[in-house]
Amino acid sequence: MSVAICVDALTKKYKDIIAVNNISFNVKKGHCFGLLGPNGAGKTTTIEIMEGIISASSGSVVYKNEEQEVDHNISQQIGIQFQHTALQDFLTVKETLNLFKAFYQHTLAQEKIIELCDLGDFLERDNRLLSGGQRQRLLLALALINDPEIIFLDEPTTGLDPHARRNFWQLIKNIKAQNKTIILTTHYMDEAEQLCDDIVIMDQGTIIESGTPQELLTKHFKEVFIYLPEQQVTSMLIEQNKWKTVSGRVEITTSNVEKTLAMLMTNNVSLAGLHVKSANLDDLFLHLTGSSLRA
Amino acid sequence: MNFKRFFAVFKARNIEFFRDKSSLSWNLIFPILLLVGFSFIFSGDGQSVYKVGIVNHSEVDDIELINKYKSFKDVRFIDYINYDNIETAKNKLSHHTIDLVIEPTSSQFWVNNESTKSYLVEKIFSQQLTSYIRLETTGKKIRYVDWVLPGILGMNIMFSCLFGVGYVIVRYRKNSVLKRLKATPLSSFEFVSAQLLSRLFIVMCMSAVVYIGCNFLFDFFMLGRYFDLIIIGMLGAFSLLSLGLLVASRSKSEELIGGLLNLTSWPMMMLSGVWFSLEGAPSALKTFADFLPLTHLVAGAREIIIEGATLSDISYHVGSLMIMSILFLSLGSYFFSWNTDR
Numbered sequence: 359m360s361v362a363i364c365v366d367a368l369t370k371k372y373k374d375i376i377a378v379n380n381i382s383f384n385v386k387k388g389h390c391f392g393l394l395g396p397n398g399a400g401k402t403t404t405i406e407i408m409e410g411i412i413s414a415s416s417g418s419v420v421y422k423n424e425e426q427e428v429d430h431n432i433s434q435q436i437g438i439q440f441q442h443t444a445l446q447d448f449l450t451v452k453e454t455l456n457l458f459k460a461f462y463q464h465t466l467a468q469e470k471i472i473e474l475c476d477l478g479d480f481l482e483r484d485n486r487l488l489s490g491g492q493r494q495r496l497l498l499a500l501a502l503i504n505d506p507e508i509i510f511l512d513e514p515t516t517g518l519d520p521h522a523r524r525n526f527w528q529l530i531k532n533i534k535a536q537n538k539t540i541i542l543t544t545h546y547m548d549e550a551e552q553l554c555d556d557i558v559i560m561d562q563g564t565i566i567e568s569g570t571p572q573e574l575l576t577k578h579f580k581e582v583f584i585y586l587p588e589q590q591v592t593s594m595l596i597e598q599n600k601w602k603t604v605s606g607r608v609e610i611t612t613s614n615v616e617k618t619l620a621m622l623m624t625n626n627v628s629l630a631g632l633h634v635k636s637a638n639l640d641d642l643f644l645h646l647t648g649s650s651l652r653a
Numbered sequence: 654m655n656f657k658r659f660f661a662v663f664k665a666r667n668i669e670f671f672r673d674k675s676s677l678s679w680n681l682i683f684p685i686l687l688l689v690g691f692s693f694i695f696s697g698d699g700q701s702v703y704k705v706g707i708v709n710h711s712e713v714d715d716i717e718l719i720n721k722y723k724s725f726k727d728v729r730f731i732d733y734i735n736y737d738n739i740e741t742a743k744n745k746l747s748h749h750t751i752d753l754v755i756e757p758t759s760s761q762f763w764v765n766n767e768s769t770k771s772y773l774v775e776k777i778f779s780q781q782l783t784s785y786i787r788l789e790t791t792g793k794k795i796r797y798v799d800w801v802l803p804g805i806l807g808m809n810i811m812f813s814c815l816f817g818v819g820y821v822i823v824r825y826r827k828n829s830v831l832k833r834l835k836a837t838p839l840s841s842f843e844f845v846s847a848q849l850l851s852r853l854f855i856v857m858c859m860s861a862v863v864y865i866g867c868n869f870l871f872d873f874f875m876l877g878r879y880f881d882l883i884i885i886g887m888l889g890a891f892s893l894l895s896l897g898l899l900v901a902s903r904s905k906s907e908e909l910i911g912g913l914l915n916l917t918s919w920p921m922m923m924l925s926g927v928w929f930s931l932e933g934a935p936s937a938l939k940t941f942a943d944f945l946p947l948t949h950l951v952a953g954a955r956e957i958i959i960e961g962a963t964l965s966d967i968s969y970h971v972g973s974l975m976i977m978s979i980l981f982l983s984l985g986s987y988f989f990s991w992n993t994d995r
Binding site: 409411431433434438440442443444445446447448449453456457458460461462463500 | 658665666672828836837992
């Protein structure tokens with residue numbers, strides 16, 4: 359798989375804060391690349407440098423297709439959805455699409471973009487009257503209007519309800535199916551699990567881990583989690599096995615589920631309400647940083 | 654410069670303005686209310702103070718003549734205005750702007766036969782004017798509403814330009830509309846010029862609607878050419894737009910920009926001759942007012958309307974507005990930032 363973007367030794371300093379500290383990674387062509395981390399990890403700063411919106415204090419971002427360092431001219435070839443963007447008031451969705459369409463030399467046919475982002479129902483609606491999900495779909499449409507090969511999505515589902523989030527994921531999967539390269543930042547680990555082929559986990563401006571989600575989970579977790587209601591397990595058993603209790607549930611970490619279940623039954627523990635869960639990226643983040651996501 | 658991109662932003666900005674009904678109605682109703690209000694308040698004889706123009710005052714060195722002047726100036730509650738040129742003074746008299754013109758060097762004085770105030774002032778000075786030759790002039794009275802019209806239209810243009818560009822750019826910057834546009838191939842020159850020209854188009858349309866609408870009501874005085882009036886209006890509006898751009902070139906705070914725009918607009922509203930003439934004002938104040946674009950817009954428009962001046966007659970105002978526009982625009986473009994760094 360060829361490399362689309364090469365980020366090398368990137369650093370960004372703001373007065374006395376180092377927002378991004380000497381990070382390097384490659385984004386593969388046709389992959390969905392996830393930049394993960396809590397708020398303030400440096401994800402937005404990193405992708406804004408990659409987009410040519412802000413300049414780096416040091417280091418480089420090279421678009422391999424063009425063999426050129428990022429600058430304002432790259433805007434013809436990439437699509438961007440920002441984390442916080444207001445749209446011009448009093449314009450309808452259709453007028454906003456036309457406005458952005460005029461900025462680019464090559465654009466997708468309007469019918470196609472409307473279909474791709476499912477905008478048909480609210481095409482004549484004023485931007486101010488859009489719901490959160492509709493708004494994000496319009497912003498995604500603006501990012502896709504120039505039919506870019508590389509698309510940046512900065513926390514695209516923040517603030518959306520679960521239904522709207524799942525709809526949005528489906529849109530991103532459809533775009534992925536067209537072999538586009540997507541760079542996605544998020545602090546939702548389930549989103550990254552659903553969408554990303556490769557991930558980089560950032561915290562406090564540095565990369566703390568990178569790889570495919572499965573590689574990272576296999577590398578760090580050989581166990582699965584078993585949960586049981588606390589009242590079903592005697593405290594003696596909990597103490598003996600050094601199990602943790604979390605929110606009224608006993609958390610049992612094991613690499614052999616069958617053996618653990620057999621042991622529980624031997625001790626006459628009721629298995630009603632039993633829940634078995636593999637480690638996910640949330641657990642990985644907790645494992646790597648020793649703290650939960652500061653979302 | 655890509656005209657497709659420029660025109661797209663120009664069109665979007667115009668749609669935004671014309672669909673914002675509250676802002677649109679305010680832009681139309683505010684100047685009309687002011688004009689109606691002032692025509693009502695000053696519907697009588699205007700200000701109560703009488704104004705007498707004295708010609709060639711500075712050339713006097715003869716003791717006898719100095720005494721002659723003194724005899725006039727002893728009369729209280731009269732405004733004395735010095736003129737170097739007799740024609741200017743007579744022009745003012747014919748438009749009822751002043752009530753009597755006296756030229757002591759030639760022992761002549763002029764009254765306006767159609768002005769009641771001129772008749773009264775002549776009576777007041779009857780004793781001092783016994784040895785003078787009485788000459789007459791006539792002319793349609795310029796009402797206060799005719800005089801104040803360029804001021805009110807100019808003031809409306811000023812607010813619309815400063816806040817329409819300054820405030821909107823800061824709002825766009827604050828809520829990341831600018832950042833979103835920066836992420837497209839749109840250049841800052843295309844964006845800024847579309848904003849300026851869109852607002853220029855809007856203020857000229859609004860001013861024309863107000864002028865034409867009110868003209869039915871007041872039948873305004875107009876001695877000059879409408880073409881010249883449009884040119885000075887556009888030049889004045891453009892210099893005010895450039896000033897708005899300069900003030901808003903970097904800020905991200907709506908509170909700060911509100912304060913800065915008030916700081917810019919209030920001196921102009923008070924000192925640019927919108928409400929009262931600067932003729933009798935101290936020279937320091939006049940010099941200060943000369944640095945304000947609204948002064949030149951209002952003075953130029955007033956000379957076209959009231960005195961029938963052409964663009965070459967008001968070349969000083971035209972030139973001043975051009976220089977200010979270039980200066981503000983250069984500084985504004987130099988300092989302009991899409992998104993002030995954190």
